[in-house]
Amino acid sequence: MTVDIRVIRAGQLYRYFLRETVAGDGRRPAGAPLRTAQEQAGVPAGRWMGRGLTALGLAPGQEVTDQHLRNLFGERGRHPYADRLEADRLAAGESPEKAYRAGTLGRRVTATGVDFVFRPAPTIYLLWALADEMTGRVIEAAHEYAIGRVLEWIEDEAAVIRYGTDGIYRVRPPGGLVAARFRHYEARSGMPLLHDHVLLSVKAQRPDGTWGSIHTTILHENTVAASALYNELVAAEVCEELGLATEPRTVTEGRRPVMEIAGVPHELIRWTARRSEQIATCLAELEHEYVTTVDDDGEPKYLPVVSERARTKLNRIAALKTRPPKKDKNRSLAQLRADWKQSAILTSGVPATVINSLLQSSRAAAPKIRDRIPTVVDTDRAARNVTATVRMMNDGGRFHRRHLLAETRRHLALLLRGRRRDPHLDDHIVAAAVSHHCLDISEPKTARGREPGYRLYTARLNLPRPGSVRRQ
Known part of the structure; x- marks a missing residue:
């Protein structure tokens, strides 16, 4: 995020x-x-x-x-x-x-x-x-x-x-x-x-x-x-x-990809990811400690897998534990750019010619992707895919409108690959999902529970399993 x-x-x-x-x-x-x-x-x-x-x-x-x-x-x-x-x-x-x-x-x-x-x-x-x-x-x-x-x-x-x-x-x-x-x-x-x-x-x-x-x-x-x-x-x-x-990039196996600019070498991402790697290593250690306890006899006792909420908290702890000290002096943006480029050329493993022509390389990678972008988004198909994904990603298959909205925006980013869209398209897809592919299972007992944003939904049966996004 x-x-x-x-x-x-x-x-x-x-x-x-x-x-x-x-x-x-x-x-x-x-x-x-x-x-x-x-x-x-x-x-x-x-x-x-x-x-x-x-x-x-x-x-x-x-x-x-x-x-x-x-x-x-x-x-x-x-x-x-x-x-x-x-x-x-x-x-x-x-x-x-x-x-x-x-x-x-x-x-x-x-x-x-x-x-x-x-x-x-x-x-x-x-x-x-x-x-x-x-x-x-x-x-x-x-x-x-x-x-x-x-x-x-x-x-x-x-x-x-x-x-x-x-x-x-x-x-x-x-x-x-x-x-x-x-x-x-x-x-x-x-x-x-x-x-x-x-x-x-x-x-x-x-x-x-x-x-x-x-x-x-x-x-x-x-x-x-x-x-x-x-x-x-x-x-x-x-x-x-x-x-x-843009193109999808898998950061963690088994988790959804992130959208990155096509043509930028991923080695450069690793060059900037020193702190991320430190956090990931610390997080793995914390997760192991979290799921492993010791019983009265001193034997290891394993807990269930780490939940998303627990992983978020552990990630924050890992970030704090690996934090470098604050710098007393900073450099101007012009000096920063010069230093970054020199460092990338010397330590990233990416050839200097590629680093010096990064924009041109990215532009060269774009036409094949942009040619496959749909000119019209099938709203109902998008609504079905979004609802199926949200059902799979939420425990018990229950969710709110905000979950559909977040997933719709991810879906459009993956589908359109960097093309602008109608600013109201995400709301139209969510409305279609709620109307045609969701069941309202709310039993509100409070004023908040009666608000539209807090209505509780589940997916209707017989929705297709979410798969990779294809041309529409």
Whole structure:
């Protein structure tokens, strides 16, 4: 999954984000202003995004400042300009209590934001790192476009504000959401890794203009669908703009393939995967410890196979155990690109001529793939394949709409191989799947259970087993 999510809480996690993450994942010098720290780290300034900016007096693309971050995320959900609002009220003769409340966005909260991390597939950021500067700009633009589209989808389809007793009432934030975006260029290992941290504020306006908090659990539930949308969009933009195509690559035997840019040697992926290999080795050891226990006599006793949920938690532990230390100094993007290319030529095993002509090689591989892409997608056939796959992938064959949506986006990415599609095609396929190939088995006992997104489905009988995607 190439979109990760983590809740940011006022206090330690916020201070960590402010001290290290906003400054290019490098340690921010004590007392250094935010912009100075970012310039020293060689990363661009953070920028605001989201449709909810207008209500806060901010503009899309406006630079994120220390004051903005402190108020909105560090002070448990205050207005980015709370200091100014409070001073104006005090100057007008209001009491300190009323002046303070003027800068507060509804009830104060502990969980103040959600950090989404967006990163494209390895072959995409390898092209960004090793090809020419123009190619890099095209890929960054595609990356930024895909992030914007995913945020719009979260605003329109995923985010909800709870209110009323026990959060019984739920409403989409009609004015949209507010997020601060920070771009980074490298991984902790020093390898190329184009990625953005999008710090989403939990604060949003209800229809009556009062401020509430979005439900972070629902954001977690929809992360896989968001990730599938981002992957599909960024690949399509890159392929259409540069004349490329994607192909499936099996990363782990027995698990679904990932879509990569055709023509980029996989040896280059292995060149960047030093940390991934360390994590995989540590994960294997942790899984062995997890499934092996010792009985009272000291004999090994084996537990059932590791579940997906347990594997996710163990993977996080492995990532923490193998983390290299933070770097004190970073390099400019131009210097990074020069160093990466030299390292790839010397250590990846890929000939220098191939590395120097990476874009041309990828373009040469595209025509045969693009010629086989269907001009029209058979919606019902796609719905059948998606439903059959979701039934197989979910324990007990029971699932929600978000599972169908995530699988539909994966299916379209595999089918279209980097071609753009109608932005509503995924919803049409899900609607066909629900109408013709699913049974509603919900027995809702709560308000949430009666919502469309929480209806529980199972597949109808006699669906074909999911197989490889063929031309339609």
